[in-house]
Amino acid sequence: MAQSRAVTGLHDVELAALAAAGDRAAFGELVRRHGSAVRGLLRRMGAQPSTADDIAQDAFLTAFERIAEFRGEGTFAAWVKRIAARLYVRKWRKDSRMTDEVEQDDEGHGGEVSTVSRIDLDEAMKSLSEQERLCVSLCYGAGLSHAEAAETIGAPLGTVKSHVKRGLDKLRLRLAPAEGAGRDAERQGHV
Template sequence: MAGAHRQTLTSLHDVELAAQAATGERRAFGELVRRHGSGVRGLLRRMGVSAAEADDVAQDAFLTAFERIAEFRGEGTFAAWVKRIAARAYLRRLQKERRVQSFAEEAQDAPDAAAVDPAGRIDLDEALKSLGAAERLCVSLCYGAGLSHAEAAESLNLPLGTVKSHVKRGLDKLRARLAPADVLEEGRRENG
């Protein structure tokens, strides 16, 4: 019987699972965790969180999501909703550790985007590691967790313009790092 119930859960849409979870169906919420756990941990890792801390923050985020599941209305995806919860949970941890103030200082010391891999084999996670902490966090919040610039600024307790600058610089560095070598060479010829 449990196998048949599991098959039923796997065939349900996230909104249906969330509705069941809101009525106390723990297995439905377990299916949501199974579907989206690695995505939440992946976002946190891209934000610069260690593997062990990403597991802890993801667990906290899913506990919060379970407690607040009735608030999920299906207006966006469940994945985006729980990723926002995880990003905010991580930001609260940062604020408690008083590390948020050091982001501006670290951004000034950040290395420039590294040279493009000659074989063209580079992945986003590696490229994100080349960003300064502030740039990585702002880009991850705005593009990985789906927060607006204003929401990221509020969460980080930074001015909106500072967040926008970090995002712009971070995206410029990522574009330069991830661009195919032939595109970079063509750009150099046009500008040089």
């Protein structure tokens, strides 16, 4: 019990060093701290909840096996999110090869606008095409550069940049307050 309390107060870099030395409790604390963020990223990338759970588990297993490679130059959360994002991309590419209908299906759903006045980011992400969602999630959720995202999904850099730009433009439109609401707030002196 005292050992589990001892790891909760440590920084991620210290926990990673202990995990590299074989301390499973230290790695368990890293999983506890960052598991939900990794699953959240995967869901925003388009994974169903059960798939997100499976890929997150695989990502943490990979991280455990490669923990000695974590040098603490960035955050542990960003490092494990990159692993998870790459695993998801591999699955996505494999699934895309199995069916040609994925792109056509997503293009038909990409522009729908919900009538609900309050839309959160997860709902807005669902309005993007699969490629836009993937590229935006890799670049902004997993912290990859455009070039790293292009390499990860095997697409030209310009294509990734286009998907990110279109995706961000769609998100801005979806998440922006209604045009009249902004003017009303300005008139009342609230903005």
